[in-house]
Amino acid sequence: MSLRSNRVGEQMKKELSEIIGRKIKDPRIGFVTVTDVEVSGDLQIAKVYISVLGNEEQRENTLKGLSKAKGFIRSEIGKRIRLRKTPEIQFEFDESIDYGNRIETLINELNVQDRHED
Template sequence: MNIRAKQVGEQMKKELSEIISRKIKDPRIGFVTVTDVEVTGDLQQAKVFISVLGDEKQKEDTLIGLAKAKGFIRSEIGRRIRLRKTPEIIFEFDESIDYGNRIETLLNQIQKDGKTEEQ
């Protein structure tokens, strides 16, 4: 990824957090955190990684709400960031957070099991 794409990604991450939390009034959209934005080198696409507080249904509802608001979100990004063409936005769940939590749980379990064997 080139430097320009990285800069645009960082700027988009900041703006998206603001837009999603303040501008979108869709009740389906829960508590969303934009964890990362990966912009392609040609600045045509932006993969937006999100984490959502809640169960699977809340996560799915949030994704549906964001998909419906995609046009609005993209036009807001276009107004805030001066680019010739605003990247196409793709929302994805950031699995790394769940993965990290799972690893932490497993490590705690191993540690607990180790202590019970020592006694």
């Protein structure tokens, strides 16, 4: 990834958080955190990693709502960031947070077992 695509990604992350949090009124969209944005070197595609509070159904509904709002989100990004062409947006769940939580749970379980064996 180039320095420019990194900078565009950081700028998009900031703007997307603002747009999703304040501008979109879709009831399907829950509490969303934009965790990262990876922009391709040619600035054509932006992978937006999100984490969503809630169960699997709420997560899926949020993804559907965001997909439906993609056009609006992209045009808002276009207004806020000066680029020749606004990148195509792809939303994906940030699995690293779930993975980290799972590891933390396993470690806690091991610690509890250790205490009981003493």
